Amino acid sequence: MGNKMLKRNDMIMMGIVLLIALISLGFFFLNKKEGSAVIITVDGEIYQQTELDQNNTIKIKQDNGDYNEVIIEDGYVWMTDADCPDKLCVKHNKIHYDHETIVCLPHKVVVEIVGGEENTVDIIAK
Amino acid sequence: MKRVVTIITVIAMIFNLTACGSKAEQRFESSFLELFDTVTTIVGYAPDEKTFTEYSQMIYDRLEEYHQLYDIYHDYEGVNNIKTINDNAGIRPVKVDQKIIDLLEFSIQADQLTNDNVNIAFGSVLSIWHDYRTIGIDDPLSAELPPTEELQEMAKHTDISNVKIDKEASTVYLEDPLMKLDVGAIAKGYATEMTANYIIEQGFINGMISVGGNVRTIGTKFDDAGSKIPWSVGIQNPDQDSTQPTVHILQLEDMSLVTSGVYERYYTVDGKRYHHIIDPETLMPSELFQSVSIVCKDSGMADALSTSIFNMTLEEGKELIESLEDTEAFWILKDGTYEYSTGFETYIRK
Numbered sequence: 440m441g442n443k444m445l446k447r448n449d450m451i452m453m454g455i456v457l458l459i460a461l462i463s464l465g466f467f468f469l470n471k472k473e474g475s476a477v478i479i480t481v482d483g484e485i486y487q488q489t490e491l492d493q494n495n496t497i498k499i500k501q502d503n504g505d506y507n508e509v510i511i512e513d514g515y516v517w518m519t520d521a522d523c524p525d526k527l528c529v530k531h532n533k534i535h536y537d538h539e540t541i542v543c544l545p546h547k548v549v550v551e552i553v554g555g556e557e558n559t560v561d562i563i564a565k
Numbered sequence: 566m567k568r569v570v571t572i573i574t575v576i577a578m579i580f581n582l583t584a585c586g587s588k589a590e591q592r593f594e595s596s597f598l599e600l601f602d603t604v605t606t607i608v609g610y611a612p613d614e615k616t617f618t619e620y621s622q623m624i625y626d627r628l629e630e631y632h633q634l635y636d637i638y639h640d641y642e643g644v645n646n647i648k649t650i651n652d653n654a655g656i657r658p659v660k661v662d663q664k665i666i667d668l669l670e671f672s673i674q675a676d677q678l679t680n681d682n683v684n685i686a687f688g689s690v691l692s693i694w695h696d697y698r699t700i701g702i703d704d705p706l707s708a709e710l711p712p713t714e715e716l717q718e719m720a721k722h723t724d725i726s727n728v729k730i731d732k733e734a735s736t737v738y739l740e741d742p743l744m745k746l747d748v749g750a751i752a753k754g755y756a757t758e759m760t761a762n763y764i765i766e767q768g769f770i771n772g773m774i775s776v777g778g779n780v781r782t783i784g785t786k787f788d789d790a791g792s793k794i795p796w797s798v799g800i801q802n803p804d805q806d807s808t809q810p811t812v813h814i815l816q817l818e819d820m821s822l823v824t825s826g827v828y829e830r831y832y833t834v835d836g837k838r839y840h841h842i843i844d845p846e847t848l849m850p851s852e853l854f855q856s857v858s859i860v861c862k863d864s865g866m867a868d869a870l871s872t873s874i875f876n877m878t879l880e881e882g883k884e885l886i887e888s889l890e891d892t893e894a895f896w897i898l899k900d901g902t903y904e905y906s907t908g909f910e911t912y913i914r915k
């Protein structure tokens with residue numbers, strides 16, 4: 440009987456430890472996701488801020504007619520369309536890591552990831 | 566005067582235990598879009614955001630000065646710039662700031678070093694390509710190639726010895742009235758180098774300046790424990806459809822990395838791409854490489870070399886690079902093959 444009690448207590452103890460572990464793990468992941476934002480600025484002003492883990496299509500329409508379209512899908516962000524002359528923003532690689540950016544220079548649009556997966560490069564030469 | 570906004574605040578906090586005792590240095594990043602028709606990014610360490618913003622502003626102000634002086638397309642009130650020199654070709658010498666004379670002398674030396682493969686007196690040929698490219702990008706259906714005769718005619722007006730610099734009078738005169746200067750292959754890197762040297766004097770000793778991907782590292786960065794480690798600088802993957810944005814990551818300390826590539830500035834005629842790096846011999850875009858990357862100390866030299874090596878064969882380029890001290894190169898050939906100078910791989914992060 441005593442032995443059994445001990446075992447049950449052990450089980451409960453293990454259960455609690457596991458629960459705490461799961462909660463903290465969940466908390467960690469929730470926190471991490473919460474920190475992963477996609478921030479879109481136009482001429483230095485925030486146009487829209489959204490979550491990296493939320494699939495989304497964002498149309499950026501400026502008063503002067505300038506147009507860009509951004510897609511967020513499965514943690515990656517890219518520019519699908521723009522009516523800028525050079526289309527460099529549309530050609531740009533998909534971004535995913537912390538502080539990566541896509542810039543449309545003619546439209547002064549900057550799409551930036553803040554707080555995503557840690558970036559292993561400080562900058563890219565091109 | 567434009568005020569620089571520190572867009573990104575603290576990325577990481579480290580405790581920098583240096584000789585001067587325990588001092589907290591934070592990492593910051595700022596960027597702006599106004600200069601050299603590109604994105605400028607500054608990364609670095611400072612005790613607080615205010616100090617970092619001051620450094621960023623100083624860098625902005627200095628770069629803006631170079632931007633105006635080295636501009637070939639726009640006039641600025643009260644400023645004689647490279648465009649002023651071009652506008653007065655065959656007419657009169659133009660009195661200019663010492664920063665222009667320094668750039669021109671640096672460029673002429675670079676041209677001699679590279680066997681005339683980065684000639685700043687090539688502007689009349691480059692401006693034809695520039696105009697056709699601009700039209701072709703704006704309206705792809707009416708994209709055309711420049712007529713060969715026109716290019717050949719203008720190539721007669723590219724003799725760099727017709728650039729007359731009078732250092733005492735601080736003037737520059739283009740003796741050939743049809744000549745134009747184009748410093749696009751060198752000015753950004755040179756301005757970055759000069760600005761880096763200036764900001765180091767002001768006490769910004771652990772940082773990085775990237776003017777449109779012309780990267781100049783200053784000192785080191787710090788790891789989480791506060792130890793000095795080199796900056797990690799990626800080289801752009803020419804395949805922009807790839808989810809892998811870089812092909813190599815280099816570890817750099819006080820060094821510059823400049824890549825010349827053909828994947829960004831080009832236009833398409835009859836399904837074929839024509840990019841912006843023009844071979845001075847064929848007067849056509851150089852066809853051998855997708856990109857050439859140069860690592861060396863001086864960002865101006867890295868810029869000049871990346872363009873000139875792009876215009877040389879692999880063999881010629883290798884010969885030149887091997888003859889230069891502390892200078893390395895990395896080629897991505899048209900078929901995707903990688904080629905390296907002998908010491909390049911020591912910079913690659915394993």
Ligand SMILES: [Zn+2]
Pocket residue numbers: 521523524525526527528529542543544545546
């Ligand atoms: Zn764009």
